[in-house]
Amino acid sequence: MKLMIGALAALVLALCVTTTSTAAEKKDGKAIFENAKCAMCHSVDAAGITSKKAKPADLSIVGATKKADWFAKYLKKEVDLNGKKHPAVFKGTDEETVVLTKWLETLKKAK
Secondary structure (H helix, E strand, O other): OHHHHHHHHHHHHHHHHHHHHHHHHHOOHHHHHHHOOHHHOEEEHHHOEOOOOOOOEEOOOHHHOOOHHHHHHHHOOOOOEOOEOOOOOOOOOHHHHHHHHHHHHHOOOOO
8 A cells, every 4th residue: 555655656746747847848938038027127129028127138139149058157147248247047947047048049130
Protein backbone atom coordinates (compact mmCIF):
# COMPACT_ATOMS: atom_id res chain seq x y z
CA MET A 1 0.00 0.00 0.00
CA LYS A 2 2.81 2.42 0.89
CA LEU A 3 4.55 1.54 -2.35
CA MET A 4 1.39 2.30 -4.33
CA ILE A 5 0.94 5.69 -2.59
CA GLY A 6 4.60 6.53 -3.23
CA ALA A 7 4.28 5.60 -6.89
CA LEU A 8 1.12 7.69 -7.23
CA ALA A 9 2.82 10.68 -5.58
CA ALA A 10 5.78 10.35 -7.94
CA LEU A 11 3.44 10.22 -10.94
CA VAL A 12 1.58 13.35 -9.81
CA LEU A 13 4.87 15.18 -9.24
CA ALA A 14 6.15 14.14 -12.68
CA LEU A 15 2.96 15.39 -14.32
CA CYS A 16 3.24 18.73 -12.51
CA VAL A 17 6.85 19.21 -13.58
CA THR A 18 6.04 18.26 -17.18
CA THR A 19 3.05 20.60 -17.28
CA THR A 20 5.09 23.48 -15.87
CA SER A 21 7.91 22.96 -18.36
CA THR A 22 5.48 22.71 -21.25
CA ALA A 23 3.67 25.88 -20.17
CA ALA A 24 6.96 27.82 -20.00
CA GLU A 25 7.99 26.54 -23.42
CA LYS A 26 4.67 27.57 -24.96
CA LYS A 27 4.96 31.19 -23.81
CA ASP A 28 6.39 33.51 -26.38
CA GLY A 29 8.76 36.35 -25.65
CA LYS A 30 6.10 39.01 -26.06
CA ALA A 31 3.85 37.31 -23.50
CA ILE A 32 6.73 36.95 -21.05
CA PHE A 33 7.63 40.63 -21.59
CA GLU A 34 4.05 41.66 -20.85
CA ASN A 35 3.58 39.30 -17.88
CA ALA A 36 6.83 40.48 -16.30
CA LYS A 37 5.50 44.04 -16.56
CA CYS A 38 8.46 45.20 -18.63
CA ALA A 39 6.08 47.69 -20.28
CA MET A 40 6.08 49.66 -17.05
CA CYS A 41 9.31 51.22 -18.36
CA HIS A 42 9.65 50.04 -21.97
CA SER A 43 7.56 50.06 -25.11
CA VAL A 44 7.96 47.91 -28.19
CA ASP A 45 6.07 49.94 -30.76
CA ALA A 46 6.83 47.42 -33.51
CA ALA A 47 5.05 44.72 -31.48
CA GLY A 48 2.15 46.94 -30.40
CA ILE A 49 3.34 47.20 -26.79
CA THR A 50 2.94 50.64 -25.27
CA SER A 51 4.02 51.97 -21.91
CA LYS A 52 2.26 54.38 -19.59
CA LYS A 53 5.61 55.98 -18.81
CA ALA A 54 5.99 59.50 -20.24
CA LYS A 55 9.09 58.73 -22.33
CA PRO A 56 9.53 54.96 -22.40
CA ALA A 57 12.56 53.38 -23.99
CA ASP A 58 11.30 51.83 -27.25
CA LEU A 59 12.93 48.43 -27.71
CA SER A 60 11.67 47.93 -31.28
CA ILE A 61 15.19 47.72 -32.74
CA VAL A 62 17.32 46.43 -29.82
CA GLY A 63 18.02 43.16 -31.63
CA ALA A 64 19.85 45.04 -34.38
CA THR A 65 22.82 45.62 -32.08
CA LYS A 66 22.55 43.08 -29.23
CA LYS A 67 22.29 39.29 -29.02
CA ALA A 68 20.22 37.09 -26.70
CA ASP A 69 23.18 36.18 -24.50
CA TRP A 70 23.91 39.87 -23.87
CA PHE A 71 20.28 40.56 -22.95
CA ALA A 72 20.35 37.65 -20.48
CA LYS A 73 23.45 39.05 -18.80
CA TYR A 74 22.00 42.57 -18.75
CA LEU A 75 18.77 41.38 -17.15
CA LYS A 76 20.88 39.66 -14.46
CA LYS A 77 22.94 42.85 -13.92
CA GLU A 78 26.11 41.15 -15.13
CA VAL A 79 26.84 43.77 -17.83
CA ASP A 80 25.97 47.42 -18.20
CA LEU A 81 24.63 49.65 -20.93
CA ASN A 82 26.12 53.12 -21.18
CA GLY A 83 27.69 52.66 -17.76
CA LYS A 84 24.45 51.58 -16.06
CA LYS A 85 23.04 48.25 -14.95
CA HIS A 86 19.42 47.33 -15.71
CA PRO A 87 17.31 48.78 -12.87
CA ALA A 88 15.63 45.46 -12.02
CA VAL A 89 16.70 41.83 -12.13
CA PHE A 90 14.41 39.70 -14.31
CA LYS A 91 12.61 37.32 -11.97
CA GLY A 92 11.48 34.77 -14.54
CA THR A 93 12.67 31.20 -14.84
CA ASP A 94 15.74 30.23 -16.83
CA GLU A 95 13.44 28.99 -19.62
CA GLU A 96 11.54 32.30 -19.64
CA THR A 97 14.84 34.19 -19.76
CA VAL A 98 15.89 32.22 -22.84
CA VAL A 99 12.56 32.77 -24.61
CA LEU A 100 12.44 36.48 -23.69
CA THR A 101 16.01 37.22 -24.73
CA LYS A 102 15.65 35.33 -28.02
CA TRP A 103 12.54 37.41 -28.72
CA LEU A 104 14.37 40.64 -27.89
CA GLU A 105 17.09 39.59 -30.33
CA THR A 106 14.47 39.42 -33.12
CA LEU A 107 13.46 43.06 -32.60
CA LYS A 108 15.21 44.76 -35.48
CA LYS A 109 12.64 46.92 -37.22
CA ALA A 110 10.63 49.93 -36.12
CA LYS A 111 6.92 49.90 -36.80
